[in-house]
Amino acid sequence: MRLPEERLTCSCGGSHRLELDAVVIENGALKALASYLRQHSLDKNPLLISDDNTYEASARQAAETLRAEGITPQEHVFVRAGELVPDERALGELMLTLRNRPSVLVSVGAGTITDITRYTASISGLPFVAVACASSMDGYASSVAPLICAGMKETLPSVSPQAIFGDPDVLAAAPARMLQAGFGDLLGKLTAKADWLLGHAWIGESHCPYEQDFVDAAVMTYLTRAEECRPGNPAYAASLLEGLIISGIGIAMAGDSRPASGSEHHFAHYWEIRALKDGRSIPLHGQKVGVATVLIARLYELMQQRAAESGDARLRDVFQKLGAAIPRSDYCRSLLGKAGAPATYSDLGIPKDWVIDAFREAMHIRERFTILRLAEQQGWLADATDRIISEL
């Protein structure tokens, strides 16, 4: 896969470094992993990290492929009665295996395994390579790790993998909900883009057209093929993963999640925190992002209408400039439908009051200017929330 180019001096005033040096998403990716480890002198004692699901999906085959190529890996498989959680227990468990002095940490999994490994690599200073088992989120290339610390979600600075490998047949065999989550995470880039441009226009936040362009290109390619988002389609699963990795590269090169995460992500994080507090099982990150994108797109539509009717020339001007960057809520909902993904809070099993509360509280999750803050500043948020909720 062709990676976006580094730009050490960019027209936005920033510099965009790329830590990732290879992404291989093709049949035979595991053989390519063996060659990569050898070429980079990481083949003496690699540690493959998986859980009981991803072991069957890919790690067993990865270990066999490495052995056939003359590399003997160590293996660590997390075994849990329910879902593996990226918490103190998991991190401690992996730390204990490091006494065997691995040459490189190789995560074989999706978000959870990759994040546990990423954080362990950043603390131990060991090299880190990722094998992707599902096209489920844009975090593979990321340099931050969302972890659960003392029962709370915390996103900690961490490291990007130096290479990512994905076998299309493995990606296509992942459960439908994981593909839907990847699709939802990409859909969220539409409102993330609107929020970034809004922050640029309203409060003078810096914006990078270069990064925006390559994230846009990735997003549109995969969204317009929504009907193909079904298990058993290796070509689509592989290209969805490429789109997600490019979005993740946007985050890594910006050194900040601004190009790929706005108010729709604040909703998803807010629901996740509520679910953790209540001990409820929660849908996947990207499934929540997809549903939140429809709600935020609707908020944009209402704010655009009010801005057009207001006497505030600057506000009218800002919304005019945003123009086509504001996604239509019907369009977002129909794309989720085509992808077979949940499109409403009730499809996700999220209570209605969590949606109402998210409009009021999610913006305080982090200091970032979004449509939620603008609506609140203008005194329009409560009305808009009532209207959106009444339409649900």
Ligand SMILES: [Zn+2]
């Ligand atoms: Zn996301």
Ligand SMILES: [Zn+2]
């Ligand atoms: Zn730039």
